[in-house]
Amino acid sequence: MHNSPSDSPQAISWLDHIGNWNPQLLREIRGKLKLRNLIVAIGLSLLFQTLLLLFYSQRIPMQECYTQMRGFGCTPSWQVWWLEQFRFITWTEPFILFFTGVYSLVADLSLEDYKGTLNFIRISPRSSINVLMGKLMGVPILTYLGIGLSIPYHLASAIGANVPIAFLCSFYILMIGTAFLLFSLSLLLALLSGWQAKFGGQVSAGALVFAFITFIWFAPAFMWWNIFTTWSSFSQVLVGGRIEPIHAEWWYLSITSNIWASHAFTIVNLGIFSLAIWRILQRRFHNPASTLISKGQSYVMAVYVQILMLGFCMQSSFMRIPSSNSSTIEFQLILLLLIYIPNCFLFLLAIAALTPQRQALLDWVRFGALATNEGQPAGLGYIIRDLIWSDKSPAPIAIALNLIFTQVLILIWVNTWTASEIRGKALIVLASFVLTILVFSLIAQLILFLKTRNPSAWVTGTISALVFLPVLIMVSLSINPDRHAGLWLFFGFPWLVISNIKFSDIILAFSAQISVIIALTLQLIYQLQRARMQDT
Numbered sequence: 001m002h003n004s005p006s007d008s009p010q011a012i013s014w015l016d017h018i019g020n021w022n023p024q025l026l027r028e029i030r031g032k033l034k035l036r037n038l039i040v041a042i043g044l045s046l047l048f049q050t051l052l053l054l055f056y057s058q059r060i061p062m063q064e065c066y067t068q069m070r071g072f073g074c075t076p077s078w079q080v081w082w083l084e085q086f087r088f089i090t091w092t093e094p095f096i097l098f099f100t101g102v103y104s105l106v107a108d109l110s111l112e113d114y115k116g117t118l119n120f121i122r123i124s125p126r127s128s129i130n131v132l133m134g135k136l137m138g139v140p141i142l143t144y145l146g147i148g149l150s151i152p153y154h155l156a157s158a159i160g161a162n163v164p165i166a167f168l169c170s171f172y173i174l175m176i177g178t179a180f181l182l183f184s185l186s187l188l189l190a191l192l193s194g195w196q197a198k199f200g201g202q203v204s205a206g207a208l209v210f211a212f213i214t215f216i217w218f219a220p221a222f223m224w225w226n227i228f229t230t231w232s233s234f235s236q237v238l239v240g241g242r243i244e245p246i247h248a249e250w251w252y253l254s255i256t257s258n259i260w261a262s263h264a265f266t267i268v269n270l271g272i273f274s275l276a277i278w279r280i281l282q283r284r285f286h287n288p289a290s291t292l293i294s295k296g297q298s299y300v301m302a303v304y305v306q307i308l309m310l311g312f313c314m315q316s317s318f319m320r321i322p323s324s325n326s327s328t329i330e331f332q333l334i335l336l337l338l339i340y341i342p343n344c345f346l347f348l349l350a351i352a353a354l355t356p357q358r359q360a361l362l363d364w365v366r367f368g369a370l371a372t373n374e375g376q377p378a379g380l381g382y383i384i385r386d387l388i389w390s391d392k393s394p395a396p397i398a399i400a401l402n403l404i405f406t407q408v409l410i411l412i413w414v415n416t417w418t419a420s421e422i423r424g425k426a427l428i429v430l431a432s433f434v435l436t437i438l439v440f441s442l443i444a445q446l447i448l449f450l451k452t453r454n455p456s457a458w459v460t461g462t463i464s465a466l467v468f469l470p471v472l473i474m475v476s477l478s479i480n481p482d483r484h485a486g487l488w489l490f491f492g493f494p495w496l497v498i499s500n501i502k503f504s505d506i507i508l509a510f511s512a513q514i515s516v517i518i519a520l521t522l523q524l525i526y527q528l529q530r531a532r533m534q535d536t
Contacts, residue, residue: 022126022134022137023124024121024124024126024133024135024138025133026134027134027138028135028138028139028141029138032139032142033142038145040142041142041143042149045147046149048150049149052085052088052089053085056081056084058074059075059081059084060074060075061075061076061077061081078160079160079161080161081160082157082158082160083160083161083163083237085157085161086154086157086158086161087237087239087240089150089154090154090238091238093150093154094222094223095215095219096143096147097143097147097175098178098179098182098214098219099212099214100140100143100211101140101143101179101182101183101186102183102186102207102210103207103210104139104142104143104207105135105136105139105140105183105186105187106186106190106206106210106211107207108139108190109135109139109187109190109191113191122285122286127282128282128286129281129282131285132187132278132281132285135187136180136184140183154168155168163237167231167234167237170230170231173263174230174266174270175222177267177270177271177274178218178222180270181270181274181277182214182218184274184277184278185277187281188277188280189210190207191281191284192284192292223238225266227239229246229248229262229265229266230262230263232246232256248312248315249312249314250265250311250312250314251311251314252314276297279293279297280292280293289357290360290391291353291356291360292353294391295354295389295390296389298353299401299405302346302402302405302406303406306343306405306406309338309339309342310409310410310413313335313339332417332422332426333422333425333426336410336429337495339410340429340495343406343433344433347399347403347440348440348463351395351399351437351440351444354395354398354399355444355448355459356391356393356448357448357455358448358449361393361394361448361449361528362531363392364393365528365531365532388401394524395441395444395445396441396442396445396521396524400438403434403438407430407433410430411430414426414430425498428494428498428501429494429498431510432492432494432509432513433494435492435513435517438517439513439517439520440463440466442517442520442521443459443462443463444459444463445524446520446523446524449524449527466491471491471493474488481496482497482500485497485502485505486501486502486504486509487509489506489509489510490508490512
């Protein structure tokens with residue numbers, strides 16, 4: 001009887017070893033590495049390399065090219081011939097790896113959730129990290145195989161083009177680090193909110209959307225960020241022309257002048273963001289009903305992101321610009337705007353990640369700081385501690401603390417500006433931002449505390465309406481920011497009015513926002529007390 005290679009003792013021992021280390025990885029290997037899948041993956045990789053080689057066979061440097069145009073034309077030398085192939089592979093591999101990896105991970109985990117098999121994986125005695133790492137390594141294994149088969153061609157073209165092998169090592173290290181971050185994010189997206197159940201079996205549509213975003217955004221960002229920082233001295237190799245390296249600094253420390261510093265900065269940040277995502281995955285995997293992150297984690301993450309963004313505003317070249325120059329004032333406002341925009345997304349995500357659902361709030365009322373049990377600690381201090389740290393307590397206090405931690409850092413930076421006029425405008429922007437985010441967080445918490453069907457959709461719709469509807473209404477009614485600056489400031493659009501707003505408009509707008517915050521806070525307290533009385 002003929003035995004297949006997979007039935008040999010060596011193969012069985014190898015598979016058993018993988019199964020003992022990570023059963024989920026063994027499950028994915030057995031599911032993905034079927035003969036048909038292997039033939040397709042290997043065939044596509046070899047077909048890509050063959051077509052690329054056939055195309056460049058028309059560009060082989062020959063003497064006849066100088067007297068007669070042949071095919072696509074030829075290259076002037078063998079080094080250039082190899083360099084063009086190296087450049088093409090270098091630009092193609094990240095797009096293929098990121099797109100196919102993200103698509104396969106989101107589609108696979110979403111399909112598991114839709115079919116219900118993910119619940120069986122959750123009750124596995126293995127840790128969530130072990131299970132999810134098995135998914136990350138095993139699901140895109142055919143993509144890994146296809147990319148791995150192209151490495152010898154890539155290495156040969158690098159040698160032929162006299163490209164330093166150190167650059168090739170840097171390329172693969174950074175690509176693997178970025179892929180790990182993106183694939184970890186893909187696992188998180190697939191686990192969020194059960195969106196795939198709303199589309200029935202069409203889980204591939206959502207996976208395709210995420211993969212497309214990766215293809216048009218993350219993959220180009222990976223290449224261009226490294227070209228302008230880490231690989232600036234290899235721009236001739238990557239783009240065919242000399243790109244002057246940018247002199248970027250982070251907290252006045254250069255991250256582009258030294259290749260080791262640029263590598264360290266990129267790799268460390270990839271590691272920190274990956275670690276944060278895996279902490280969220282570990283929390284979310286076994287408890288899908290919990291908030292996305294804990295309140296303590298949110299404080300650390302918000303401060304770190306703020307320090308990261310502010311670091312890029314600390315450039316030595318900015319200090320050499322005369323402070324009396326009007327263009328400097330405009331430049332400082334632009335820097336503040338560049339921090340303001342990601343902060344808006346950051347805090348909207350924080351509201352979504354920290355705000356507990358109705359059932360969690362009811363549990364907090366029954367068993368938390370508001371509980372009436374005799375053995376339960378009581379007092380204002382215990383309630384405040386619970387509001388700051390308990391994941392089931394209302395989120396606005398945690399959002400307010402995140403605002404304090406992050407905006408104080410920006411205030412310290414703004415205080416270094418020499419022009420008092422520009423500092424006043426910046427304070428208006430920051431105050432408006434803080435009050436608007438507090439209003440949004442209170443509204444989100446009140447909606448999630450209601451007995452409604454699909455409260456998350458109601459929160460998303462309400463917040464979106466509060467952001468976009470006032471602008472549409474005021475524009476349609478010809479309410480000009482110059483004449484009605486206070487109204488625009490009340491709805492959270494300080495950038496349109498800070499140039500010529502009156503002090504009275506500022507007082508009225510902020511007083512109105514504070515009144516709304518107080519009213520919403522009282523309403524939330526009333527709802528909590530009502531739930532407590534009903535439970536009693």
